[in-house]
Amino acid sequence: MWQTSGATRVSEIPELGGVPGQPAVGRAHLLRVLDEVDYGMLIIDAQGAILHANHLARHELASGRMLVSYGNTLLGSNAEFTAQMQVAMEAAFRGQRRLALLNKGERELAMTFTPLSHPLETDQPSVLVMLSRQSTCDNLAVRMFARTIGLSPSEEAVLMGLCRGLEIPEIAAEHGVAPSTIRSQIKTLREKAGSPSIRRLLQRINSLPPVVPALRIVMPMPHNASESIHP
Incomplete structure (x- = not known):
């Protein structure tokens, strides 16, 4: 497919040195x-x-x-x-x-x-x-943030809706409650987060360090050759 031969395998990458006197990073x-x-x-x-x-x-x-x-x-x-x-x-x-x-x-x-x-x-x-x-919603740090500041499960669900870009009426319809309930929950979660506005809250969410799922896929799933070979 590509035009050159051979490549350095990951197993051939040398150990990297760190602070003098400290072990190299393996x-x-x-x-x-x-x-x-x-x-x-x-x-x-x-x-x-x-x-x-x-x-x-x-x-x-x-x-x-x-x-x-x-x-x-x-x-x-x-x-x-x-x-x-x-x-x-x-x-x-x-x-x-x-x-x-x-x-x-x-x-x-x-x-x-x-x-x-x-x-x-x-x-x-x-x-x-x-x-x-x-996506921001897939970052486990968002749920960790929600629990760190003491959000209730319903407030956490509202926060996830905001992260998905939903408007208040859409979040309300999704959870089967009145928009006024969602506004009240947003006010509470902003107070718990110490954020003066939804925009500032979402900026804070977007700045969270990434946390990816602990469950690891060891090998890619095999795909049928007919799905992978193209004319």
């Missing part, structure tokens, strides 16, 4: 750190083979919605997506950074392709592929 620690990043991340070699995928990237591959792994090769879930990715990937192997936008109905997956080496360098080329950040 590969296992670095890979665990990547699993906690709030973006799907993949390292791809010149043939399109996946050298490493962090937790959120494995989750995206397992869903098969926009991306698939076929024979350990990164592909789009349809021929159009694969073609977009190939153009961006080939540019990245020429030392250029690229953005690809995959659209399927109301869902969009943004992907950046970043070269991890210069095309004139002697080391084997590889590319970092980063996927869109998960």
